[in-house]
Amino acid sequence: MTHPYIPNAEPGVRAEMLAAIGASSVEEFYADIPADLRLARPLDLPEPFTAEHDLVRHMKGLFDRVTDTEEALSFLGLGCYPHYVPAVCDEVNSRSEFLTAYAGEPYEDHGRFQALFEYVSMMGELLEMDVVNVPTYDGFQAAGTALRMACRYTSRSKVLVSGAVSADKLSKLRDFLSPDVEIALAPVGEGGEISVAEFDDSFAAIYLETPNVYGVVEMRGRELADLAHAHGALLVVGADPISLGVLAPPSSYGADIACGDIQSLGMHQSYGGGHAGYIATQDHEPLVAEFPSRLFGIAPTKVPGEYGFGDVFYDRTSFALREEGKEWVGTAAALWGITAGVYLALMGPQGMRDLGETILARTRYAMDALAGSVTVLHRDAIHFREFAIEVPSSAALLDGLRARGIYGGVPLDDRTVLVCVTERHSITDIDRLAAAVQEVL
Amino acid sequence: MNTAESFAELPVAPKPPLRRFHQARWDEPIIFELSAPGRRGLAVPEPGAPLVELPETVRRAEPPKLPEMSQLHVLRHYLRLSQENLGVDLNIDVGQGTCTMKYSPKVNDRFAAAIAELHPLQHEETVQGVLEIYWRLERMLAEISGMSRVSLQPGSGSAAIYANIAMIRAYHAANGEGHRDQVITTMFSHPSNAACAKTAGYEVITLMPDADGYPDIEALRAAVGPRTAALMITNPEDTGIFNPRIREFVELVHSVGGLACYDQANANGILGITRARDAGFDLCHFNLHKTFSTPHACGGPAAGACGVSAELEPFLPGPVVTFDGAAYGMETPPHSIGKVRPFLGVTPNIVRAYAWIMAMGAEGLRQVAETAVLNNNYLMHKILQIPGASAPWDKRRVEQVRYSWQELSEETGVHSEEIGVRAADFGVHYWTSHHPYLVPEPFTLEPTESYSKEDLDEYAAILAHVASEARTDPEFVKGAPYNQSVHKIDTTSLDDPKAWAPTWRAYVRKHLS
Numbered sequence: 044m045t046h047p048y049i050p051n052a053e054p055g056v057r058a059e060m061l062a063a064i065g066a067s068s069v070e071e072f073y074a075d076i077p078a079d080l081r082l083a084r085p086l087d088l089p090e091p092f093t094a095e096h097d098l099v100r101h102m103k104g105l106f107d108r109v110t111d112t113e114e115a116l117s118f119l120g121l122g123c124y125p126h127y128v129p130a131v132c133d134e135v136n137s138r139s140e141f142l143t144a145y146a147g148e149p150y151e152d153h154g155r156f157q158a159l160f161e162y163v164s165m166m167g168e169l170l171e172m173d174v175v176n177v178p179t180y181d182g183f184q185a186a187g188t189a190l191r192m193a194c195r196y197t198s199r200s201k202v203l204v205s206g207a208v209s210a211d212k213l214s215k216l217r218d219f220l221s222p223d224v225e226i227a228l229a230p231v232g233e234g235g236e237i238s239v240a241e242f243d244d245s246f247a248a249i250y251l252e253t254p255n256v257y258g259v260v261e262m263r264g265r266e267l268a269d270l271a272h273a274h275g276a277l278l279v280v281g282a283d284p285i286s287l288g289v290l291a292p293p294s295s296y297g298a299d300i301a302c303g304d305i306q307s308l309g310m311h312q313s314y315g316g317g318h319a320g321y322i323a324t325q326d327h328e329p330l331v332a333e334f335p336s337r338l339f340g341i342a343p344t345k346v347p348g349e350y351g352f353g354d355v356f357y358d359r360t361s362f363a364l365r366e367e368g369k370e371w372v373g374t375a376a377a378l379w380g381i382t383a384g385v386y387l388a389l390m391g392p393q394g395m396r397d398l399g400e401t402i403l404a405r406t407r408y409a410m411d412a413l414a415g416s417v418t419v420l421h422r423d424a425i426h427f428r429e430f431a432i433e434v435p436s437s438a439a440l441l442d443g444l445r446a447r448g449i450y451g452g453v454p455l456d457d458r459t460v461l462v463c464v465t466e467r468h469s470i471t472d473i474d475r476l477a478a479a480v481q482e483v484l
Numbered sequence: 485m486n487t488a489e490s491f492a493e494l495p496v497a498p499k500p501p502l503r504r505f506h507q508a509r510w511d512e513p514i515i516f517e518l519s520a521p522g523r524r525g526l527a528v529p530e531p532g533a534p535l536v537e538l539p540e541t542v543r544r545a546e547p548p549k550l551p552e553m554s555q556l557h558v559l560r561h562y563l564r565l566s567q568e569n570l571g572v573d574l575n576i577d578v579g580q581g582t583c584t585m586k587y588s589p590k591v592n593d594r595f596a597a598a599i600a601e602l603h604p605l606q607h608e609e610t611v612q613g614v615l616e617i618y619w620r621l622e623r624m625l626a627e628i629s630g631m632s633r634v635s636l637q638p639g640s641g642s643a644a645i646y647a648n649i650a651m652i653r654a655y656h657a658a659n660g661e662g663h664r665d666q667v668i669t670t671m672f673s674h675p676s677n678a679a680c681a682k683t684a685g686y687e688v689i690t691l692m693p694d695a696d697g698y699p700d701i702e703a704l705r706a707a708v709g710p711r712t713a714a715l716m717i718t719n720p721e722d723t724g725i726f727n728p729r730i731r732e733f734v735e736l737v738h739s740v741g742g743l744a745c746y747d748q749a750n751a752n753g754i755l756g757i758t759r760a761r762d763a764g765f766d767l768c769h770f771n772l773h774k775t776f777s778t779p780h781a782c783g784g785p786a787a788g789a790c791g792v793s794a795e796l797e798p799f800l801p802g803p804v805v806t807f808d809g810a811a812y813g814m815e816t817p818p819h820s821i822g823k824v825r826p827f828l829g830v831t832p833n834i835v836r837a838y839a840w841i842m843a844m845g846a847e848g849l850r851q852v853a854e855t856a857v858l859n860n861n862y863l864m865h866k867i868l869q870i871p872g873a874s875a876p877w878d879k880r881r882v883e884q885v886r887y888s889w890q891e892l893s894e895e896t897g898v899h900s901e902e903i904g905v906r907a908a909d910f911g912v913h914y915w916t917s918h919h920p921y922l923v924p925e926p927f928t929l930e931p932t933e934s935y936s937k938e939d940l941d942e943y944a945a946i947l948a949h950v951a952s953e954a955r956t957d958p959e960f961v962k963g964a965p966y967n968q969s970v971h972k973i974d975t976t977s978l979d980d981p982k983a984w985a986p987t988w989r990a991y992v993r994k995h996l997s
Binding site: 166366 | 507511512513514515516523524525526527528529530531532533534535536538539541542543544545547548549550551552553555558559561562563564565566567568569570571572573574575577580583585586587588589591593594595596598599600601602603604605606607610611612613614616617620624627628639640641642643646650653674675676678679680681682683684685688690725726727728730731754755756757758759762763771773779780781782783784785786821822823824825826827828829830831832833834835839841842843844845846847848849850851852854855857858859860861862865879880881882904905908911912913915918919933934935936937963965968969970971972973974975977978979981984985986987988989990991993
């Protein structure tokens with residue numbers, strides 16, 4: 044049978060093509076591969092499901108053995124969030140023209156260039172910054188690259204990183220910075236905010252995250268910006284853009300680089316598949332020069348009134364200069380950038396504000412609802428979307444809740460659980476969690 | 485009753501030899517120009533609880549200046565932009581060489597959507613089906629590469645290259661060989677091999693091709709030594725030429741205690757034919773969005789897979805999936821380099837790649853490889869008949885070819901980039917080469933297995949037509965495009981810090997204020 048995905052596997056056409064080339068068989072094309080490197084047996088792979096229906100049945104059998112966050116009531120966050128995804132986001136990013144395109148020129152792929160330019164422009168408004176990258180892989184990479192940018196910019200090789208970041212993000216930073224950048228950790232104070240004691244002229248940057256890993260909104264951004272600047276260092280702020288309808292953008296209190304993950308802006312949780320990273324600065328040439336990512340900009344065309352696009356300052360990148368470029372650039376997460384643009388256009392200024400207020404209010408409501416049966420940490424701090432609770436045993440509580448159809452939160456350690464509340468969690472959902480926690484305990 | 489006078493005849497005449505294509509041209513404004521105060525695209529759930537008053541220090545003072553639009557108008561704007569874009573589903577996408585633009589089966593998109601509401605930190609017992617997909621795909625890629633264990637965590641090919649470098653670094657450090665500070669690569673391997681190695685702290689040595697177009701083995705002999713950490717090499721390289729002495733390359737690096745790392749971005753023509761481990765490689769990586777069919781998505785999300793030998797397993801990024809015969813779980817290897825990206829991997833693409841292999845099987849993959857190579861050699865046969873086109877080094881090619889228009893360009897003054905732009909007027913893509921242009925006036929074509937003979941004939945006919953246009957009317961070709969969403973772009977401002985406009989707000993500030 045000719046496989047449905049391989050038109051020229053049909054024997055007649057195959058013979059016709061070989062004849063046109065003047066080859067007797069495809070073996071001729073492999074003549075440069077030495078005999079001792081040739082695999083002398085078929086690959087040992089499972090029997091295929093060539094009929095599409097059989098494949099669907101096979102996959103369904105696998106998916107039947109998962110229980111997702113719509114079947115259970117989930118309060119899981121810690122870097123991947125169950126915000127509502129507007130239908131228009133899915134409609135746009137499932138279009139073949141975007142989904143199956145890649146790296147065409149700004150002519151036949153004009154749409155991709157404009158959509159990504161609009162994404163970075165809307166992010167720029169949210170962040171009040173003039174330069175935003177075409178997305179990198181995720182927020183982890185964005186933080187790593189932002190810190191490396193700060194090190195290159197200041198010619199220093201030490202950074203002060205907030206202790207209130209996730210262990211996984213710290214793991215990424217340690218690996219990514221390890222060859223030549225030293226990481227000092229800023230301790231977390233009683234109230235859940237970071238406290239900076241030691242700082243001097245050897246540091247390239249302070250990395251502050253807000254809301255931080257405990258969901259706490261950091262209050263001393265301006266103070267840290269002043270401290271960094273007094274020592275010739277930069278303030279790098281990791282911020283989830285979904286909070287910026289209500290929270291002040293990092294640039295407003297003096298951040299030099301903002302970075303983070305845009306999964307919240309219209310991407311499904313997808314078992315960790317919805318991530319993309321942003322990095323933003325002001326339009327300051329020496330700092331722009333440190334971006335590894337592509338930057339898209341407006342350029343005029345032959346015809347008045349037409350917007351053309353192209354790469355801004357391409358000769359920073361590894362595409363242009365190989366190892367002499369900044370870090371590296373490659374395929375990352377462009378479609379999620381386009382999607383986040385759709386999301387921000389749908390939300391507009393008022394939508395972002397409304398959403399932020401709903402999340403702030405429900406987070407506070409959930410903290411109050413649980414405070415009766417567990418210890419809620421950092422209760423006096425402002426929280427956005429997440430908060431930590433202390434319990435006798437994280438595992439026991441979460442097992443008990445799971446038995447009741449609830450994914451109660453992410454265990455940060457044996458006694459601490461991180462609870463996440465978004466606009467998708469109704470007051471009824473939160474009340475159900477509170478009642479179940481009381482039952483289990 | 486139709487009383488209009490006739491002006492055309494039946495039967496309809498045959499189609500002209502070349503398609504009369506025109507890309508959508510909506511003359512669409514920038515989205516901010518479509519905004520009107522007070523309009524809304526989405527309503528948000530009411531809080532249902534007391535509002536939280538934010539202190540002034542952290543409260544946003546002014547609303548963000550995002551567009552204000554109704555839902556239909558947001559949708560319409562983006563659908564118009566989508567129409568001004570070409571994807572595999574719409575064009576004969578053989579012109580984006582090295583990118584392996586194959587068909588991404590539609591049914592696999594449904595599978596990807598099926599896991600949309602899974603959170604990556606759910607308890608293992610609630611995600612057994614997805615862990616099984618990870619496990620089975622890891623095992624299948626281990627078989628395809630001959631490697632011992634696979635990590636599916638990296639977000640792309642370059643991220644996988646970086647993960648491999650990080651493992652190489654950790655391996656040498658664990659063996660007390662941290663002094664090794666050089667990585668060797670080749671000029672026709674993807675630039676990320678050089679760039680990731682540099683980012684990871686290594687000095688990079690790049691081997692140039694020899695007179696036959698192979699990476700120069702004498703240059704490698706001169707380069708290896710006690711400082712060698714690894715060789716990072718593609719085979720076949722981006723020229724499409726398979727290096728028959730690859731095992732010697734690996735052995736030379738091994739002889740000085742270095743590791744050999746195989747960039748398998750160009751694996752599509754050798755699936756089931758030859759394997760990384762069989763040539764002695766210690767690590768390799770695949771791009772799932774190339775060889776294993778996941779859609780390219782305008783440049784991601786993608787997915788990368790790192791394969792390693794048994795000696796390097798302890799260094800894999802964590803977690804990896806485990807199977808004890810009854811249940812699937814996760815564990816972080818003892819000397820793991822840590823996280824390359826959040827969570828386990830780009831799961832929608834892991835699901836798609838798994839489904840694709842399950843639709844092919846061993847025989848199907850072999851057919852993929854053989855057909856990709858047949859298609860490439862057939863297209864090469866057609867392209868080399870175009871006066872002015874050549875393929876340097878007169879060597880056999882596997883799945884792609886880096887061609888040259890040098891002769892045509894010298895004759896007409898038209899450059900390869902300009903030929904590509906004009907070719908797009910007929911509804912196709914075309915890519916030149918990574919920088920620097922070692923092959924003069926380059927263009928790189930990779931047909932994959934997805935395209936029919938008719939597709940390849942049409943593509944070659946388009947290039948032949950543009951080449952003849954370059955001879956008869958070079959200025960016309962240089963003025964292209966004519967049938968696109970926009971006309972020829974003046975890119976000079978993009979490198980001028982005073983004029984460049986990387987966002988709308990920068991544009992407004994610099995050019996409209």
